[in-house]
Amino acid sequence: MFLYGAGGHAKVILELLELNGLSCTGIYDEYAGKKQLLGYTVSEILDDAYKQPGAALIIAVGNNKIRKQLAYSLAAEWGMVIHPAANISSRSSIGKGSVVMAGVSINSEASIGQHCIINTNSAVDHDCRIDDYVHISPNAALAGSVQVGEGTHIGIGATVIQGIKIGKWATVGAGTVVIRDIPDYATVVGNPGRIIRINGPEDAGL
Numbered sequence: 213m214f215l216y217g218a219g220g221h222a223k224v225i226l227e228l229l230e231l232n233g234l235s236c237t238g239i240y241d242e243y244a245g246k247k248q249l250l251g252y253t254v255s256e257i258l259d260d261a262y263k264q265p266g267a268a269l270i271i272a273v274g275n276n277k278i279r280k281q282l283a284y285s286l287a288a289e290w291g292m293v294i295h296p297a298a299n300i301s302s303r304s305s306i307g308k309g310s311v312v313m314a315g316v317s318i319n320s321e322a323s324i325g326q327h328c329i330i331n332t333n334s335a336v337d338h339d340c341r342i343d344d345y346v347h348i349s350p351n352a353a354l355a356g357s358v359q360v361g362e363g364t365h366i367g368i369g370a371t372v373i374q375g376i377k378i379g380k381w382a383t384v385g386a387g388t389v390v391i392r393d394i395p396d397y398a399t400v401v402g403n404p405g406r407i408i409r410i411n412g413p414e415d416a417g418l
């Protein structure tokens with residue numbers, strides 16, 4: 213498995229690979245300014261090795277917009293990795309390029325898009341629909357049938373009650389309690405969550 217990205221998020225993914233008995237064949241980061249990550253070599257030059265038959269790449273970058281831009285520019289076979297201590301319903305689905313950290317629960321008939329981060333100890337309950345490039349931060353909890361649009365960031369420890377629809381490229385602040393639908397591009401904070409800003413399509417990365 214190849215990784216693109218050599219920051220803190222990449223460290224967590226490297227350890228997921230190790231726990232799954234998968235070898236990391238290469239790490240690319242053209243802007244990292246470092247040669248090593250956890251003892252693995254980091255290459256600043258993007259060669260074609262990750263495009264060889266049988267190779268797969270995970271974009272190990274936490275920023276949702278940058279992950280989307282890279283997904284379009286790198287054009288690879290996408291890998292996926294799930295922590296062995298995640299509870300994943302056999303009736304759920306997870307898209308290519310996504311990563312699922314320790315302690316996560318993904319319950320029945322939930323669907324996770326491509327290049328998502330489902331971070332440590334978060335919960336995505338039954339029938340949730342998570343679109344591509346979403347990040348569900350550590351300890352966030354989504355009740356049943358919540359929808360999260362493309363590129364949205366759910367902050368650490370946020371709580372979303374059942375049936376809520378959250379638009380695309382929105383931000384839910386740390387610890388926010390979401391009890392009403394959230395429009396596209398909105399930033400919502402507090403308990404109950406209130407909108408403090410609405411950006412535009414320029415916030416969507418591409």
Ligand SMILES: CC(=O)SCCNC(=O)CCNC(=O)[C@H](O)C(C)(C)COP(=O)(O)OP(=O)(O)OC[C@H]1O[C@@H](n2cnc3c(N)ncnc32)[C@H](O)[C@@H]1OP(=O)(O)O
Nearest residue numbers: 349350366367368383384385386387388399400401402408
């Ligand atoms: C493994 C990992 O590290 S995963 C990463 C997890 N990280 C996160 O979840 C971070 C989530 N980010 C946040 O919560 C941020 O505060 C954001 C994105 C919601 C807002 O950030 P900014 O746009 O920089 O807003 P800013 O800090 O200027 O705050 C604007 C106002 O909102 C308030 N505010 C900001 N965040 C929150 C919050 N989480 N809860 C309540 N109020 C908040 C501020 O107090 C401020 O209020 P004021 O105008 O009355 O002073």
